[in-house]
Amino acid sequence: MxxxxxxxxxxxxxxxxxxxxxxxxxxxxxxxLEKKNSKRCRRLHQTALLEGLKAKQIKRMIQA
Incomplete structure (x- = not known):
């Protein structure tokens, strides 16, 4: 296989x-980015973490 x-x-x-x-x-x-305020731009440039079932699916896709 x-x-x-x-x-x-x-x-x-x-x-x-x-x-x-x-x-x-x-x-x-x-x-x-000129339309968006500074606070929003700073927040959009931060990374976020996945949680729950979606994280499990992505982990399976990455580590095959």
Missing amino acids: PKMKSHRGACKRFKTTSSGKIKRERMNGSHN
């Missing part, structure tokens, strides 16, 4: 922390 391949799109979008949690970037933080 051949090896399982990891999902390349998921590998580019998600990273794992040293404790095994899944990090992701927030959307809407790359362009049209």
Whole structure:
């Protein structure tokens, strides 16, 4: 049986922390920033963690 391949799109979008949690970037933080206030821009540039069932699915896609 051949090896399982990891999902390349998921590998580019998600990273794992040293404790095994899944990090992701927030959307809407790359362009049209002049319309958004400074507080919102700062928040959009922070990374977020995935939780629950979605994190389990992404972990399976990355570590195949």
